[in-house]
Amino acid sequence: MDLTPAAVDHLATQFRRFADVECPEEPLYQALCRIVAADPALLDLLSGASPEQQRPNLWLAAVHDLLLSGVSHPLAAYYPSCGGDRAPDDALPIHVKDFAAHHAAALRERMRTHTTQTNEIGRCTVLWPALHAVAARRGTAQIALLDVGTSAGLNLGVDVYRYSAGDPRPGVPLLRCRWHGDLRPPTGPTPQIVERLGIDPAPVSVADEVAVRWLRACLWPSDTDRATRFEQAVQIARAQRWPVRREADCTAAIEPWLAALPPGVQPVIFNSWVLTYFEKPALQRHIETLTELVRRTGAMWLSAEATGLRIGAVELPPPRPELPTAQSVWTLCHRVDGAPHFEALARSHAHGRWGEWLAQ
Secondary structure, X not given: OOOOHHHHHHHHHHHHHHHHXXXXXXXXXXXXXXXXXXXXXXXXXXXXXXXXXXXXXXXXXXXXXXXXXXXXXXXXXXXXXXXXXXOOOOOHHHHHHHHHHHOHXXXXXXXXXXXXXXXXXXXXXXXXXXXXXXXXXXXXXXXXXXXXXXXXXXXXXXXXXXXXXXXXXXXXXXXXOEXXXXXXXXXXXXXXXXXXXXXXXXXXXXXXXXXXXHHHHOOOOOOHHHHHHHHHHHHHHHHHOOOEEEOOOHHHHHHHHHHOOOXXXXXXXXXXOOHHHOOHHHHHHHHHHHHHHHHHHOOEEEXXXXXXXXXXXXXXXXXXXXOOOOOEEEEEEXXXXXXXXXXXXXXXXXXXXXXXXXXX
């Protein structure tokens, strides 16, 4: 055992919370998280990961990736992504522990060397209307989009994907969002993304099949629709070759990007489910840097993060009782009368399945 007892207890709490709150639509992961939470040896597989990466997502992705690589084991029968159709049952703990015992070295290596990746293009169902809101507030449709923590850069295709069943383009992901509440997101003017770039400390190349398999492993194994959208988005990204750049310090890279933009475009700095991986000092620096850049340059900062990581002192209306508590808050920081102003645009499902538009 490499984890301290306190670290084991902390991780066990994370796994139990993940089962209860984060993955209600994935019964397999609910069951796995509860099994792992009760077994210190399974938790200890994460001991080699960096502190900010020691979380259920990475453990689950490492197991999934090893199964997707073709390793033969009865555990695969529980994974629809591997051709399985077995529901969680009393034998699942036995198979999980046997799998971990036989493949501990490979699992530890994956958890030590990989990071969880946020390539969920379903979030574009909220990103696209949010960019409409940006265009409306600035009076210009020309936008330069910087995706911070971009992974493979799939969300850079926000203006390419389909948002209506009436759009007949084959091979293009169809993304739909169920909107709740009285307000609806804006529909015009239509943004024109004239510059786009993704930056990440560890970007993923869509030309690397092993790296793309890791992205597949970060998806829920039972969500076949999400997997189909992902495969379509990867094919589009390979054809479009959107620029994705490695930056060891993404915060420091933002100002040079802004300085190099052509005149007349509205810069938008975007992050989604990324701030949770910042250590506290780095997070504070990032927030202060971007807030100051908004004040000085007129750039807009669009942040889609869990409720506890929303930026700015924005007040949210009471949660809707029919919607789950695990959700993203979409906050826009933009300059008003020379000062940064924070505005809550929307709340949504973490993968964009439903949303509640909040901005007038």
